[in-house]
């Protein structure tokens with residue numbers, strides 16, 4: 001079986017090829033290593049292989065890992081990529097560097113109020129339900145411009161961009177469509193004068209499509225750590 005380090009190298013090869021195919025500089029795309037369900041030792045291994053940005057879905061699981069990896073904290077970015085309830089905003093504002101799943105003003109206001117003064121502003125993305133799935137969380141695209149304008153005003157947040165989890169699709173062209181729509185939405189916001197630079201999109205199965213459409217941060221888990229146990 002391939003090691004975590006070998007898998008990371010393979011993901012970087014895929015990213016580099018997609019950047020070449022998309023005529024984008026390799027430095028335009030960062031890898032966010034999604035470590036949900038994998039333990040602190042696995043994160044340590046990825047860190048030893050050179051990775052510095054890690055994504056977690058479940059707040060308590062993440063807090064345990066952040067504590068177990070306190071010795072690496074200064075060099076690590078922790079990103080929350082799972083749903084955030086309002087009763088968890090304080091610990092998230094205190095412990096994470098990024099939140100990708102903001103989809104309500106109330107949550108953003110709490111994160112801004114609760115972000116400790118001694119830390120840099122919390123970096124946030126708005127989650128967009130780009131495929132229009134009834135069950136998915138995230139904003140409808142038409143809701144995004146007004147909310148983005150409000151969140152950009154909050155003092156202890158830095159609104160960086162948009163995040164989406166498109167519906168799985170088989171072929172590259174079908175995979176590219178929702179990613180293209182998210183990129184178009186970001187350009188619209190930039191045209192409104194919002195200083196946003198991040199497209200958090202692309203996972204193990206569709207990172208090529210995402211990079212071709214302008215992803216700046218791809219969130220990759222199973223291609224690095226192997227398949228996760230099925231949720232109970």
Ligand SMILES: *Cc1c(COP(=O)(O)O)cnc(C)c1O
Pocket residue numbers: 034036057081082165203204205219220221222223
């Ligand atoms: C689990 C997860 C990922 C990573 O998915 P893989 O298919 O394992 O690469 C990316 N983004 C979000 C929001 C996730 O929950």
